[in-house]
Amino acid sequence: MAIKINIRPSQQDLAGKSHWWGFPDLPETFEWPCNNDGDLLTFICQICLEDIADLDVDDRLPHKGMLWFFADLDYFLGDLDAPCGGSGEWEPSTFNVLYSADCSDLLTHEYYWEDGEPAVLPAEDIAFEAAMETDFGFKLLGMPAMTEGYENENEGLISLLQLDEEERWGLRFFDCGTVNFMVPTERLIDDFSNASFVLHSS
Numbered sequence: 001m002a003i004k005i006n007i008r009p010s011q012q013d014l015a016g017k018s019h020w021w022g023f024p025d026l027p028e029t030f031e032w033p034c035n036n037d038g039d040l041l042t043f044i045c046q047i048c049l050e051d052i053a054d055l056d057v058d059d060r061l062p063h064k065g066m067l068w069f070f071a072d073l074d075y076f077l078g079d080l081d082a083p084c085g086g087s088g089e090w091e092p093s094t095f096n097v098l099y100s101a102d103c104s105d106l107l108t109h110e111y112y113w114e115d116g117e118p119a120v121l122p123a124e125d126i127a128f129e130a131a132m133e134t135d136f137g138f139k140l141l142g143m144p145a146m147t148e149g150y151e152n153e154n155e156g157l158i159s160l161l162q163l164d165e166e167e168r169w170g171l172r173f174f175d176c177g178t179v180n181f182m183v184p185t186e187r188l189i190d191d192f193s194n195a196s197f198v199l200h201s202s
Contacts, residue, residue, distance in 0.1 A: 002142025022123020
């Protein structure tokens with residue numbers, strides 16, 4: 001079973017809550033991850049794990065704390081001068097998954113351009129519902145929607161988070177592609193350092 005992520009614009013203050021884009025709310029000891037050039041990775045989303053506990057019927061994830069996802073996505077959001085990871089598996093420096101069981105003292109990490117504009121897309125609210133294992137769209141858990149030709153690459157792995165294309169943000173992965181944060185199939189306790197990041201495209 002997978003968990004569908006429904007993303008919608010919001011005017012609410014989403015600090016400390018599950019949300020897509022915007023600024024990450026991180027523990028004091030955490031830093032916003034960078035790539036090998038020292039540039040901040042794109043903050044994708046933070047997931048409050050209590051929000052999805054009832055939908056995690058196979059008990060694959062911790063049910064307390066927060067997950068944060070980052071990747072070098074600027075190119076795929078329309079900045080054609082930014083680095084492009086290409087199809088297939090990306091280098092470890094181009095993505096990051098953070099987890100903390102304790103979310104009692106989070107700090108919002110803000111970043112602005114020289115003109116004072118936020119260097120992120122506006123934060124959007126997210127809601128969750130049950131989904132099929134191989135559904136397209138944005139989802140937690142399950143398997144990548146694009147599996148043809150990638151069967152050997154996916155052996156022993158499941159998708160932790162899947163991103164699909166979205167015209168509203170100008171988010172495109174080459175030709176109708178998706179990207180997946182992949183992790184081993186055994187239950188995930190509190191260490192996501194063995195995650196991989198794969199772009200699948202037709």
